[in-house]
Structures are given as structure tokens and as C-alpha cells.
Amino acid sequence: MSDRPLSPHxxxxxxxxxSILSIFHRLTGLTLGAGTLLLAWWLxxxxxxxxxxxxxxxxxxxxxxxxxxxxxxxxxFYHLCNGIRHxxxxxxxxxxxxxxxATGWLVLxxxxxxTVLAWIVGYAVGG
Amino acid sequence: MRTALGRxxxxxxxxxxxxxxxxxxxTAIALIPLTLWFAISLIWLTGAEHADVxxxxxxxxxxxxxxxxIGAGFYHLKLGVQVVVEDYVHAEALKVACLIVNxxxxxxxxxxxxxxxxxxxxxx
Numbered sequence: 001m002s003d004r005p006l007s008p009h010x011x012x013x014x015x016x017x018x019s020i021l022s023i024f025h026r027l028t029g030l031t032l033g034a035g036t037l038l039l040a041w042w043l044x045x046x047x048x049x050x051x052x053x054x055x056x057x058x059x060x061x062x063x064x065x066x067x068x069x070x071x072x073x074x075x076x077f078y079h080l081c082n083g084i085r086h087x088x089x090x091x092x093x094x095x096x097x098x099x100x101x102a103t104g105w106l107v108l109x110x111x112x113x114x115t116v117l118a119w120i121v122g123y124a125v126g127g
Numbered sequence: 128m129r130t131a132l133g134r135x136x137x138x139x140x141x142x143x144x145x146x147x148x149x150x151x152x153x154t155a156i157a158l159i160p161l162t163l164w165f166a167i168s169l170i171w172l173t174g175a176e177h178a179d180v181x182x183x184x185x186x187x188x189x190x191x192x193x194x195x196x197i198g199a200g201f202y203h204l205k206l207g208v209q210v211v212v213e214d215y216v217h218a219e220a221l222k223v224a225c226l227i228v229n230x231x232x233x234x235x236x237x238x239x240x241x242x243x244x245x246x247x248x249x250x251x
Contacts, residue, residue, distance in 0.1 A: 029207045036204060040240045043193075046180045047243035053177040061174075073166075080162055083155050090152060118170055126174025 017104045025082045028075040035072045073118055078111035147206060154203035161196040181247055190248040194241055201237035205229060 013019065045052040059065040085103050088094045094103055168189065172180060183189050208229045216222040 026207075026211060029204075030211065033204050033208055036201065036236055036240075040236050040243070043184075043240050043243040043247075046177065046184060047246040050177040053180065057174075076162060076166060080159065084159065087152065087155060118166060122170045122173040125171060 017101060021082060021104050021107065025079065025086070028079040028082075031071065031075040032079060035075070038068070038072075070115070070119070074111060074115045077114040077118075078107070081107040081110045081114075147209075151203065151206045154199045154206070157195070157199040158203055161192065161199060164192055165196055184244060184247045185250070187248075190244055193244050197237055197240045197244070201233045201240075205233040208233075 010019075042056055045056040060069060085094070085107055088103075094100065168183070172183065175183075184193060209226060212222060212225045212229060216225050
């Protein structure tokens with residue numbers, strides 16, 4: 001790094017829903033990337049047999065497994081909903097500030113709602 | 128004589144034009160129905176025994192959809208992590224190392240997952 005002045009960086013800006021959700025899109029994407037390790041483990045354990053599958057199932061049933069799964073559920077729904085928001089931007093739609101803020105809150109509400117719904121149904125199905 | 132398309136091909140910092148951008152969108156669109164199906168399936172499989180999981184995954188449609196999810200998902204992951212690395216890792220050697228680990232890691236995980244699904248589909 002040289003001693004030349006740098007342009008203002010992230011810490012000088014007031015946090016806003018636009019920037020926070022944008023960072024959150026990347027974070028949830030990386031989280032889901034880490035989650036693919038567990039997806040691979042689940043699929044491979046199903047292929048290996050009942051014992052390996054029981055080990056994986058034991059982890060998912062533990063409180064830490066459930067906590068991890070809750071994080072992945074929200075990450076998946078958030079990345080999905082905000083990804084759809086991104087696809088609308090790619091078509092040149094929804095760029096004015098009012099719409100931008102409204103769709104941002106909509107994404108947060110939808111991701112939270114879907115997460116809660118998924119867990120209620122999951123507990124109703126299998127406990 | 129060069130066409131407009133010929134002039135833009137191979138441009139941009141990665142010398143690949145819009146290919147990366149387009150594949151990221153294409154896989155994103157594919158992943159909308161696939162992840163919804165996957166989420167609903169996992170909820171439905173909550174607490175399922177091994178035999179139930181194998182019977183479900185071994186059936187043609189769930190097995191095929193899982194293979195599509197693996198293909199589109201790991202491709203999308205590889206492209207996404209690549210952008211994050213290119214944005215935030217500035218030391219050239221470390222950046223290239225991260226990009227290689229990203230590519231190899233995604234390919235190995237995708238292959239392992241797909242082989243597991245195929246093994247279940249073909250009856251172990």
C-alpha cells in the first residue's frame with residue numbers, strides 16, 4: 001500500500017438497508033457454500049447405509065445441529081428472495097429509492113416468514 | 128470489417144465478456160424452482176429413516192431434480208465465491224490460490240454429491 005489518500009471506505013457511510021442487504025446477500029451466499037459440505041455429507045451418508053445415515057441424523061437432531069439448520073434455512077430463503085430482487089434489477093426494474101426500500105423490507109419479511117413457516121411445518125411433520 | 132459482437136468479444140478484465148455474468152443469472156433462474164423443491168422436500172423428510180430417504184432419493188424424479196440442483200448449485204457457488212475472492216483478496220498469489228481451491232473444491236463436492244445420488248438411484 002502506498003501513502004496516497006484513499007477514497008472514502010465503508011466505515012464513513014451510514015448503514016442503510018440497501019448496503020446492509022447487499023452485504024447480507026454475499027454473507028448468506030458464503031454461508032450456503034459452507035452448507036453444501038453438510039448437503040454432501042447427508043447425500044453420501046444416505047448412499048453408504050443406515051449406520052452412516054443415523055450418525056448424520058443424530059447431528060441434525062442435536063440442538064447445535066438444529067441451530068445450524070435454522071441458520072441455513074434463513075440463509076437459503078434470504079438468498080433466494082433477494083436473488084429474485086437482483087434478477088428484477090437485471091431487467092432494469094425497481095431501481096427508484098421508494099421501490100428499492102420497499103422490496104428490501106419485503107425480502108426481509110418474506111425470508112423470515114418462510115423460515116418460520118418451514119420450521120413450524122417441519123416440527124409438525126417429524127418433531 | 129468487424130461486427131459489433133466481434134469487437135466486444137473477449138473484453139473486460141477477465142477477457143471473457145459477459146459469460147460469467149450470464150451463467151450466474153442462468154444458474155440463479157434454475158435454482159429458484161430447484162431450491163423451493165429442495166426446501167419442501169427436506170421439510171417433508173424431517174426425522175425420516177434411512178429407508179425413507181433412500182426410497183425418496185432413489186425415485187427417478189427426486190433423483191434427477193437433486194442432480195440438477197447439484198449441477199446448478201455448485202456452478203452458481205463457484206461463480207459467486209470467485210467474485211467475492213476477486214473483490215476482496217488483493218495479494219495476487221493468494222488470490223490465485225483461493226480461486227484454484229474454490230474451483231477444485233466445488234468440482235470435488237459436486238462430483239461426490241452426484242455420485243452419492245447416482246449410487247442411491249442405481250441401488251447401491
